[in-house]
Amino acid sequence: MKKLCIINRIHEEGVVAVLRGENWQQVVQLSEEAIVGGIKVIEITMTVPHALKAIEELANRYSWNHPDSSQNAIIGVGTVLDPETARQAMLSGAEFVVSPTLNPDTIMLCNRYRVPIMPGVMTIHDIQSALDLGVDVVKLFPGSQFRPGMIKDIKGPLPHANVMPTGGVNVENLGDWIKAGAFAVGIGSDLTKEAIETGNYTLVRAKADQYVKAFKQARK
Secondary structure, three states, X not given: OXXXXXXXXXXXXXXXXXXXXXXXXXXXXXXXXXXXXXXXXXXXXXXXXXHXXXXXXXXXXXEOOOOOHHHEOEEEEEOOOOHHHHHHHHHHOOOOEEXXXXXXXXXXXXXXXXXXXXXXXXXXHHHHHHHHOOOOOEEEOOHHHOOOHHHHHHHOOOOOOOEEEEOOOOHHHHHHHHXXXXXXXXXXXXXXXXXXXXXXXXXXXXXXXXXXXXXXXXHO
């Protein structure tokens, strides 16, 4: 039940912040600003030095079903390349797992512990393989290599596939992806680039607010 609740919540929120940084403390700060700005689904990538510390810190502070809206957020892990990393992240508090590729062993482990797994795919074959392995949502990656119409192309033969484009999604085209049928969207460097360059992390809060408003407008 918890797994399905988290998947449904990701769909309802619609925007996943994919966060990278120079160190885990910086990523925690970026996450806090994104959450205040309205993005309630946070993906901490394993490319961040000591990323598990960031996941643990945030998981201890936020919960996907916390009654206090300011403490209500879903913390997950991204750029997971193998099942060992997925399990470490789960034990640190990650509520969902995202990977850049389709790794059957990682999917099997996540299914064993009833944790949502969103593997990276690029082809219809990839997506069917993911569905055969019991995946609920696939990550179309890199999204910058596709157009929003790709969602319709996928749903022709695979209407039951839930697709989350990640990479290349911005405030301007987010609406096109949602209207095309995207399950949710992953937002990367566009959310944090200016804040990291200037050291003004509150810019993430403002940018997050723009993304949330764009999503709500498109989902109407």
